[in-house]
Amino acid sequence: MSTQLTWQEVVAATSDDTEAVAAALAARLADGAVVVLRGDLGAGKTVFARGLARAFGITEPVTSPTFTLVQEYRRPAGGWFFHLDLYRIGAEADAAAFGIEEFLFNPHAVTAIEWPERIPDLLGEPLTCDADGRLRGVVPVLLIPLPAGGRRIRLPATSHE
Ligand SMILES: Nc1ncnc2c1ncn2[C@@H]1O[C@H](COP(=O)(O)OP(=O)(O)OP(=O)(O)O)[C@@H](O)[C@H]1O
Numbered sequence: 001m002s003t004q005l006t007w008q009e010v011v012a013a014t015s016d017d018t019e020a021v022a023a024a025l026a027a028r029l030a031d032g033a034v035v036v037l038r039g040d041l042g043a044g045k046t047v048f049a050r051g052l053a054r055a056f057g058i059t060e061p062v063t064s065p066t067f068t069l070v071q072e073y074r075r076p077a078g079g080w081f082f083h084l085d086l087y088r089i090g091a092e093a094d095a096a097a098f099g100i101e102e103f104l105f106n107p108h109a110v111t112a113i114e115w116p117e118r119i120p121d122l123l124g125e126p127l128t129c130d131a132d133g134r135l136r137g138v139v140p141v142l143l144i145p146l147p148a149g150g151r152r153i154r155l156p157a158t159s160h161e
């Protein structure tokens with residue numbers, strides 16, 4: 001039997017559903033994984049990051065603060081959850097200057113990034129999956145608002161063959 005990486009699309013009718021989709025993904029992330037959250041303004045990226053945090057047992061508020069690029073949360077079970085929001089970063093050089101690499105692919109952390117488009121050159125690790133289905137590298141998540149109000153969420157799936 002081998003594990004294959006594929007894609008899945010799910011519909012989240014409410015922001016609670018978005019958090020639940022994130023929680024299901026959290027259970028499949030290896031430490032060092034970087035979840036890149038793509039989607040327009042208001043697509044639900046911060047809600048998704050909050051769902052990851054909740055799944056890790058983090059109870060602190062998870063928001064996107066205006067003047068902070070990174071929020072560091074200690075996971076009760078050990079290690080860290082880093083939440084980066086790069087909306088306000090000007091150039092990739094600014095991110096490097098700020099020391100962003102400490103927060104990427106850190107073997108003791110899972111990282112979620114809003115506006116990963118700001119740092120394309122720093123996100124080159126391919127997505128891979130272990131025999132047990134655990135995801136490593138850059139894990140892409142796309143959130144698309146639906147006319148009816150919910151969100152379509154595209155993210156990796158694994159299937160066993
Ligand atoms: N599945 C969903 N259905 C309906 N509303 C949702 C859903 N998921 C999230 N939302 C709502 O979308 C709004 C914006 O969410 P959020 O702040 O997470 O977006 P964002 O992508 O982080 O925005 P920004 O680009 O400004 O950082 C919130 O009011 C949130 O409750």
Ligand SMILES: [Mg+2]
Pocket residue numbers: 045046064085114
């Ligand atoms: Mg946000």
